[in-house]
Amino acid sequence: MSQAPQPLTPVESNDPITVPKRVAMVRPDTRPTLRQSEEKWVMTFPHLIIREVIMFMLVVIGLSVIALLFNAPLEDLANPLLTPNPSKAPWYFLGLQELLHYFPPVVAGVVIPGLVVTALVVIPYARINLVAGPLWSGDRKRLATGIAAVTGVLVILFSAFQCWAIVVPSVLVAAAMFVARSEGKGKPFRRFLTLVTLPEWVMTWFVLVAAILTIIGTFFRGPGWSLVWPWNMYPPA
Amino acid sequence: MSTFQLATLSTWIRSSAVWRSIVRHGVADTNRNRSLIIFENLFLHVHPVKVREKTLKFSHTYWLGGITMVASFVLFATGILLMFYYHPSVPQAYQDMKELKFVVDNGVFYRNMHRWAAHLMVLGAMLHMLRVFYHRAYRPPRQFNWVVGVILLLITLLLSYTGYLLPWDQLAFWGVSVGTNMAKEAPLIGKPLRFLLLGGNIVSENALLRFYVLHCVVLPVVLILFLSVHIWRIRKDGGVQGPPEKDASEEVEP
Numbered sequence: 001m002s003q004a005p006q007p008l009t010p011v012e013s014n015d016p017i018t019v020p021k022r023v024a025m026v027r028p029d030t031r032p033t034l035r036q037s038e039e040k041w042v043m044t045f046p047h048l049i050i051r052e053v054i055m056f057m058l059v060v061i062g063l064s065v066i067a068l069l070f071n072a073p074l075e076d077l078a079n080p081l082l083t084p085n086p087s088k089a090p091w092y093f094l095g096l097q098e099l100l101h102y103f104p105p106v107v108a109g110v111v112i113p114g115l116v117v118t119a120l121v122v123i124p125y126a127r128i129n130l131v132a133g134p135l136w137s138g139d140r141k142r143l144a145t146g147i148a149a150v151t152g153v154l155v156i157l158f159s160a161f162q163c164w165a166i167v168v169p170s171v172l173v174a175a176a177m178f179v180a181r182s183e184g185k186g187k188p189f190r191r192f193l194t195l196v197t198l199p200e201w202v203m204t205w206f207v208l209v210a211a212i213l214t215i216i217g218t219f220f221r222g223p224g225w226s227l228v229w230p231w232n233m234y235p236p237a
Numbered sequence: 238m239s240t241f242q243l244a245t246l247s248t249w250i251r252s253s254a255v256w257r258s259i260v261r262h263g264v265a266d267t268n269r270n271r272s273l274i275i276f277e278n279l280f281l282h283v284h285p286v287k288v289r290e291k292t293l294k295f296s297h298t299y300w301l302g303g304i305t306m307v308a309s310f311v312l313f314a315t316g317i318l319l320m321f322y323y324h325p326s327v328p329q330a331y332q333d334m335k336e337l338k339f340v341v342d343n344g345v346f347y348r349n350m351h352r353w354a355a356h357l358m359v360l361g362a363m364l365h366m367l368r369v370f371y372h373r374a375y376r377p378p379r380q381f382n383w384v385v386g387v388i389l390l391l392i393t394l395l396l397s398y399t400g401y402l403l404p405w406d407q408l409a410f411w412g413v414s415v416g417t418n419m420a421k422e423a424p425l426i427g428k429p430l431r432f433l434l435l436g437g438n439i440v441s442e443n444a445l446l447r448f449y450v451l452h453c454v455v456l457p458v459v460l461i462l463f464l465s466v467h468i469w470r471i472r473k474d475g476g477v478q479g480p481p482e483k484d485a486s487e488e489v490e491p
Contacts, residue, residue: 040290045265045274048288049281055300059307063354064346071345072352074338077331078410080439087411090401092359092394097415109419110427120387123370124380203370 085223094217095210101225102163116206123199132197136181147177165212173205283472297479301368305361305393308354309460315351316453323403325449327442330405355397362393374478382470385463392460399452405445413448414440 042048089097099108123129136143151174158166176193184190196204222228250256251264262273272286291297322341323333337344366386369375375383402413417435421427436443471477 041287042290042293043268043271044284044286044288045271045281047290047293048284049274051293052303055303056307056310059304059357060311063308063311063350063357066353067346067349070349070353072349073408074334074404075407077328078405078407080410082407084407084411087415089412089415090398091356092363092397093416096419100419105419105422106424109421110423117387117391120366120390121384124375124377124383129373130376200371203367207367 086221086225088217088221091214091218095213098165098213098217098221099163101221102158102161129199132199134195135177135198135201136194140181144178147174165216166209169208169212170205173201173208177201283468285472285476288476292477292479294479298477299364299368301361301365302477305358305365306464308358308361309464311354312351312358313457315347315354316457318347319351320453323449325403325446327405327445330403330445334404334406351400355400359393359397362390366390369478372478372480378474379470379478382467382474385467385470389460389463389467392456392463396452396456396460399448399456402440402445402448403452410440413444 088094096108096113099112102108103112151170154170155167158164158170179190180193180196182190183194219230219233220227222233251260261277262270265271265274275281275284275286319337322337322344324330334348337348369383369386398413398416402409417431417440420434421431423430432438434444434447435441436447
């Protein structure tokens with residue numbers, strides 16, 4: 001940042017950058033910098049509070065309308081002797097229940113959820129998540145090999161369990177990562193893709209897999225956990 | 238004698254000794270009073286008196302955390318109302334669902350609202366987490382608040398899951414049976430943990446009572462505890478963090 005000192009010229013201005021009015025002690029190991037533009041602050045009351053109240057009302061009104069229109073499900077009295085087919089967990093666990101179809105219960109019920117929670121907890125402590133720049137900004141050859149290798153392992157591993165619901169999105173995300181290598185013809189989306197960091201790609205992959213598994217488990221699984229179309233589902237999802 | 242005016246009444250109430258003893262500031266006509274509104278109020282003083290203007294933009298947070306919190310308020314309100322009509326016993330729990338539907342005034346409305354708000358809270362917490370991740374708002378000094386957020390997500394899932402059993406219909410019974418059968422698979426601790434949770438080896442009356450206590454007492458208390466830490470730390474870390482801010486390029490040496 002250090003440039004050759006400008007020749008001194010008298011300035012008529014109130015701009016704090018061109019005419020500093022404050023005296024500051026700056027330690028030699030820090031960089032004395034100013035922001036180009038001062039941040040604008042507003043009073044919490046009313047600016048923030050009014051928005052919070054509106055948001056509160058919209059959520060409550062929205063929920064009330066939904067509660068008036070749609071009844072919460074209620075089936076027959078619980079009967080331990082009559083197992084419905086299929087019996088499904090609540091929707092947010094159906095991704096895991098779908099995994100149960102491919103993997104032994106200890107993997108689907110313990111190992112994978114354990115890994116997901118661990119991965120979520122360590123996110124802010126992993127250096128890569130703090131410093132990552134655009135994906136292809138580093139050693140491109142090494143990265144290409146790395147992505148290809150990881151994708152290969154994932155594809156082989158999950159193909160062995162015939163878990164195409166994970167194989168397909170993994171291949172798609174890897175392909176998108178390679179597409180992001182160049183800006184293309186400067187189309188805005190292609191330019192956006194080049195800026196995505198490695199942690200963001202990994203999270204996108206995870207969300208995609210979780211969403212696909214949950215949707216399959218919710219809408220496409222019928223008796224005996226067989227694949228059915230949503231419109232053939234009984235009882236409907 | 239002039240005619241009655243609402244504004245006169247309002248002024249009379251606001252200047253009364255009783256009102257002044259409760260609300261110790263005037264109307265929000267000056268910035269001083271606007272500040273006092275915030276920091277003389279137990280429920281508002283978690284806010285700073287001033288906020289950065291850009292944090293008010295919708296795309297700064299998409300209000301996802303706030304929406305999740307409002308969903309939890311709705312859940313507390315409707316949940317307390319539902320508790321007045323609910324017995325955690327077999328088969329009375331199921332009969333109570335029928336009572337709510339056919340006998341209790343607005344019972345079906347409160348049950349519906351509790352159900353949909355629960356879904357909103359789970360979905361909202363997940364989307365909020367994604368928003369924070371893509372905005373890289375977990376970066377220092379907010380690392381630990383992210384971890385608190387993960388804990389809150391788990392508490393939310395547990396709350397939703399324990400509540401799922403309470404209607405004691407086929408959906409509830411088998412949904413919970415499927416889930417707890419998966420927990421059984423954890424090495425060593427799986428089976429004892431499941432026994433502890435269910436009060437037996439199958440989902441039974443004991444499980445219903447335990448889930449009820451967890452759902453209505455233990456987990457809400459833990460939620461309030463961690464939610465307080467979560468909100469308090471947002472304030473201490475300088476407010477909500479939106480999209481990554483431009484760094485050094487915005488700065489100049491004087």
